[in-house]
Amino acid sequence: RKEVEQDPGPFNVPEGATVAFNCTYSNSASQSFFWYRQDCRKEPKLLMSVYSSGNEDGRFTAQLNRASQYISLLIRDSKLSDSATYLCVVNKAAGNKLTFGGGTRVLVKP
Amino acid sequence: EPEVTQTPSHQVTQMGQEVILRCVPISNHLYFYWYRQILGQKVEFLVSFYNNEISEKSEIFDDQFSVERPDGSNFTLKIRSTKLEDSAMYFCASGGGRETQYFGPGTRLLVL
Numbered sequence: 001r002k003e004v005e006q007d008p009g010p011f012n013v014p015e016g017a018t019v020a021f022n023c024t025y026s027n028s029a030s031q032s033f034f035w036y037r038q039d040c041r042k043e044p045k046l047l048m049s050v051y052s053s054g055n056e057d058g059r060f061t062a063q064l065n066r067a068s069q070y071i072s073l074l075i076r077d078s079k080l081s082d083s084a085t086y087l088c089v090v091n092k093a094a095g096n097k098l099t100f101g102g103g104t105r106v107l108v109k110p
Numbered sequence: 111e112p113e114v115t116q117t118p119s120h121q122v123t124q125m126g127q128e129v130i131l132r133c134v135p136i137s138n139h140l141y142f143y144w145y146r147q148i149l150g151q152k153v154e155f156l157v158s159f160y161n162n163e164i165s166e167k168s169e170i171f172d173d174q175f176s177v178e179r180p181d182g183s184n185f186t187l188k189i190r191s192t193k194l195e196d197s198a199m200y201f202c203a204s205g206g207g208r209e210t211q212y213f214g215p216g217t218r219l220l221v222l
Binding site for chain 2: 031032034041042043044045046049087091093094095096097098099100101102103
């Protein structure tokens, strides 16, 4: 079983719509969770950390379900500039390696 | 805003040659990492470095790979004898001890 699994997509989203997708992780010892964004042939950039209580950053909302070992990301009012690959990332502790999922590709269309 | 920088942005080499990839982490960070991403695949961890020594390495990081922090600013990844399958994007990352890691723009390595 992969350590971090994501639906590769693509999710084709009309501009202004809402899109949501999940990832699952296998290691119950994982402590920290993140969504990174990666544009084509660029580096991963931190989008947001994910906290147990759920958290929101503007149009982005992240949720963590430790019991079921999944993380979700919801994007509201999608913009064309939201088109990217969204990487689900976990690690066991501060300073430790990050483990990446394969990414979910989102295409926002006019 | 401070950022991680990497040089060169692109490197083409012949199989069997040595390459050195360079990174300048964010200045007050203490944890340094190398990751790679083969085209079309996920980002994979190679090695982490803390307090002037390797703290963790993956199965990929075999004897052909080494890392160094030769001075107070640079962090290098050396591949001694490159193979075709080493062709990938190599990302350096640094962290201040909290969970967040910040990535450099990467070096695209092509082994012919």
